Amino acid sequence: MDTNAKKFPESFLWGGATAANQLEGGFHDGNKGMNIADVLPGGKERLTILQSPGFDFQIDESKYSYPNHEAIDFYHRYKEDIALFAEMGFKAYRMSIAWTRIFPNGDELEPNEEGLAFYDRVFDELHKYGIEPVVTISHYEMPVNLVKEYGGWRDRKVVTFFERYVNAIFTRYKNKVKYWMTFNEINSGLIMPIMGLGFAIHKEEDRFQGTFQAYHHQFVASSIAVKACHELIPDAKIGCMILFAPVYSYDSNPENVMYALQEENVFNYFCADVQVRGEYPTFIKRYFKEHNINLDIREGDLELIKKHTVDYIGFSYYMSRTEKKDKGTQENIQGNIMSGVKNPFLKASDWGWEIDPIGLRISLNKLYGRYQVPLFVVENGLGAYDKVEEDGSINDDYRIDYIREHIHAMGEAVEDGVELMGYTSWGCIDLVSASTGEFEKRYGFIYVDKHDDGSGTLERKKKKSFYWYKDVIASNGEKL
Ligand code: BGP
Numbered sequence: 001m002d003t004n005a006k007k008f009p010e011s012f013l014w015g016g017a018t019a020a021n022q023l024e025g026g027f028h029d030g031n032k033g034m035n036i037a038d039v040l041p042g043g044k045e046r047l048t049i050l051q052s053p054g055f056d057f058q059i060d061e062s063k064y065s066y067p068n069h070e071a072i073d074f075y076h077r078y079k080e081d082i083a084l085f086a087e088m089g090f091k092a093y094r095m096s097i098a099w100t101r102i103f104p105n106g107d108e109l110e111p112n113e114e115g116l117a118f119y120d121r122v123f124d125e126l127h128k129y130g131i132e133p134v135v136t137i138s139h140y141e142m143p144v145n146l147v148k149e150y151g152g153w154r155d156r157k158v159v160t161f162f163e164r165y166v167n168a169i170f171t172r173y174k175n176k177v178k179y180w181m182t183f184n185e186i187n188s189g190l191i192m193p194i195m196g197l198g199f200a201i202h203k204e205e206d207r208f209q210g211t212f213q214a215y216h217h218q219f220v221a222s223s224i225a226v227k228a229c230h231e232l233i234p235d236a237k238i239g240c241m242i243l244f245a246p247v248y249s250y251d252s253n254p255e256n257v258m259y260a261l262q263e264e265n266v267f268n269y270f271c272a273d274v275q276v277r278g279e280y281p282t283f284i285k286r287y288f289k290e291h292n293i294n295l296d297i298r299e300g301d302l303e304l305i306k307k308h309t310v311d312y313i314g315f316s317y318y319m320s321r322t323e324k325k326d327k328g329t330q331e332n333i334q335g336n337i338m339s340g341v342k343n344p345f346l347k348a349s350d351w352g353w354e355i356d357p358i359g360l361r362i363s364l365n366k367l368y369g370r371y372q373v374p375l376f377v378v379e380n381g382l383g384a385y386d387k388v389e390e391d392g393s394i395n396d397d398y399r400i401d402y403i404r405e406h407i408h409a410m411g412e413a414v415e416d417g418v419e420l421m422g423y424t425s426w427g428c429i430d431l432v433s434a435s436t437g438e439f440e441k442r443y444g445f446i447y448v449d450k451h452d453d454g455s456g457t458l459e460r461k462k463k464k465s466f467y468w469y470k471d472v473i474a475s476n477g478e479k480l
Pocket residue numbers: 019184185243316336379383426432433434435436441
């Protein structure tokens with residue numbers, strides 16, 4: 001598989017992706033407030049907290065280390081890191097703004113100038129090299145104060161705070177940022193409400209009523225952001241961002257096929273349907289009825305949602321998911337947030353995430369077929385253990401293989417007629433894992449000398465994949 005001849009348009013946005021909380025560090029610098037990621041420990045405890053109820057957000061310095069506090073110190077080293085992205089030839093860099101740098105507690109009336117100035121410096125540095133910033137407005141970085149005082153997105157007041165935040169950043173960066181996205185992996189809140197929706201499931205009624213009310217508030221907030229973005233920056237594009245893992249039926253038993261379809265509807269399509277088509281889909285109305293969900297929808301909400309839909313769909317793709325209605329003794333796998341049954345045709349990563357490049361072509365076809373809006377693969381990559389050899393080299397051929405096959409699948413989808421804006425590989429520089437808080441789960445083309453026990457010099461090193469990806473970009477995806 002050497003060539004991928006002329007499949008990608010000249011304007012294709014090749015690059016990498018990160019999130020503020022996973023790489024910046026400097027968690028108190030520049031008056032920044034605490035966000036959810038700042039209070040999550042690393043290691044096994046993190047997954048347990050994310051998946052279980054009752055986490056009360058107390059920081060216990062004596063018990064845990066908090067990997068996001070220092071992360072990889074991009075806050076102080078952004079110039080060096082952006083120079084490395086430029087050396088790889090990045091056309092785009094997906095990053096997020098930490099809400100708590102701009103509004104440290106989330107509910108202040110005025111933004112924090114030091115936080116605004118930091119991102120000015122980052123955007124200016126990117127533009128110096130002709131790299132287009134692609135900015136996620138909220139990437140698992142909700143201010144802890146909003147979580148504690150308001151119960152996260154369950155409280156309608158958070159919509160107003162978010163509106164203040166988006167107005168501040170659109171006004172400030174209108175000449176610097178032309179690609180925006182609202183909520184990272186918005187649908188992940190269905191499984192991990194603490195990260196995206198800002199609350200833990202303490203009571204049974206939160207599981208359905210609380211979750212979907214919080215979603216309604218996020219949809220209203222998303223439409224407010226789309227409206228403001230279009231008004232303040234008419235030449236910008238603003239997208240939603242979903243976690244997409246196509247759901248396969250385990251076999252041709254219609255019971256399993258139907259089950260896979262229902263899982264796909266609720267998990268993959270519900271949030272995108274509202275944000276792209278501007279309406280609650282019919283299947284969710286039945287789901288609401290069956291789960292006794294009665295939303296508080298205010299006058300004007302549905303019109304707002306209908307009128308201000310997103311311009312494109314950004315999505316993450318790591319794996320597919322295979323489902324069976326009655327799992328019985330079937331082997332289960334734990335993948336990217338959600339689980340499923342083991343697919344006998346697929347191999348898995350060191351963390352058990354099944355590797356399925358064709359699934360990316362399937363995802364692109366499904367999404368484009370359903371919505372007919374431009375798509376952007378804003379996350380994809382392989383979390384793996386890397387070894388630094390004695391001569392300092394890092395030979396990550398497994399990562400090259402993974403990304404090569406996924407880029408090839410994207411090329412096929414473009415030939416299928418899918419309108420694709422770009423590809424930003426996840427964790428282009430090693431950073432803190434969102435689900436486990438580990439450093440040793442590495443995704444980068446750039447290695448960072450930082451380890452789970454807190455040791456490391458933070459020195460950056462180019463992996464073998466760095467040089468490979470540089471050639472991919474230089475050839476516009478032809479030389480794989
Ligand atoms: C997505 C998140 C990212 C990122 C990635 C990899 O779900 O949007 O923030 O971290 O997955 O996941 P992990 O870091 O858990 O390996």
